[in-house]
Amino acid sequence: MELQEIQRKIKTLRGVKVMLDYDLAMLYEVKTKSLNLAVKRNINRFPEDFMFQLTKDEFENLRFQFETSSSNYGGTRYMPYAFTEQGVAMLSSVINSPKAIAVNIAIMRTFVKMRQFAMDYKELADKLVKHDEQFTDVYEVLNYLVNKDKVESKQKDRKRIGFKV
Secondary structure: OOHHHHHHHEEEEOOEEEEEHHHHHHHHOOOHHHHHHHHHHOHHHOOOOOEEEOOHHHHHHHHHHHOOOOHHHOOOOOOOEEEOHHHHHHHHHHOOOHHHHHHHHHHHHHHHHHHHHHHHHHHHHHHHHHHHHHOHHHHHHHHHHHHHHHHHHHHHHOOOOOOOO
8 A cells, every 4th residue: 555645535624634434445445335334333433533524515625626526426425424543543443354454554654654744844944934034144135136236237228427538
């Protein structure tokens, strides 16, 4: 299982990184209906911070962003469920096949890599802000040099006043 393939299936909804039930079902190689039935049989394992159902507006927004199929033409007829990282981990106890276990491991690694990337990005951004303050003098000199050439070229174009030798 490629981490990039999984990473493309992770979306941000309600400020949380989630995976949708139909994407998980595809990765686990089970039907979405079977996955949702397994979850409903074990609903006490999935509190709202592990899993939630999309609203119609959220689903429409996702559909337009990611070009998923329309419900009018054989696409999703029910609002999909979104599973947070903890919800995906809990799925491993509900769907217990070798494929599901392997996919869950890959998904957990992907979530960890994404979190690590976000932390590295924040550190880099903080360093740039700190160094940006130190480079204000350099920016001023560069602006002066750029504008100096423009001023000199305007002065050369003007007609000279005074005695001609």
